[in-house]
Amino acid sequence: MGEALAQARLAGGAGDVPVGAVVLSPSGEVVGAGRNLREVAGDPSAHAEVVAIRAAASSLGTWRLDGCTLVVTLEPCLMCAGAILQSRIPRLVLGAWDPKAGATGSQWDVVRDARIGSKVEVVAGVRAAESAALLAEFFEARR
Ligand SMILES: [Zn+2]
Secondary structure, three states: OHHHHHHHHHHHHOOOOOOEEEEEOOOOOEEEEEEOOHHHHOOOOOOHHHHHHHHHHHHHOOOOOOOOEEEEEEOOOHHHHHHHHHOOOOEEEEEEOOOOOOOEOOOOEHHHOOOOOOOOEEEOOOOHHHHHHHHHHHHHHHO
16 A cells, blocks of 8 residues: 555646555565556546556456455546456455545445446555545645
8 A cells, every 4th residue: 555655646746636556466566556647648547546457467468367456545436446347356455435436335336246246355444544635635735
């Protein structure tokens, strides 16, 4: 989570909403890192999770990220929850909840939806205060 928070700070420094993510291999090493690049890249799909998942798939040479863990500072949105399912990531560690747009336990719970049939383990609240503080500072400064 420390590395995901560092990614989030980089995003915030570049004018993007500060969200960061890393993908850990089954043995626990970082195989992909990403930060929100929506403004910088002008890409609506460049959320931290998608960027980190793409980097991990590229470095591992496969789209199947079985056994990997996604660590992200903010609860994933619908698109990113979908990307977690599509990449077969079985474990998600998140910082702060996103009660407005979160799709892994708050507003929706796409990664544990029985209709989809896959069950991602979700560990929430890891360094949540730091993650939320980054977001609060970012939006405070914009006002
Ligand atoms: Zn997202």
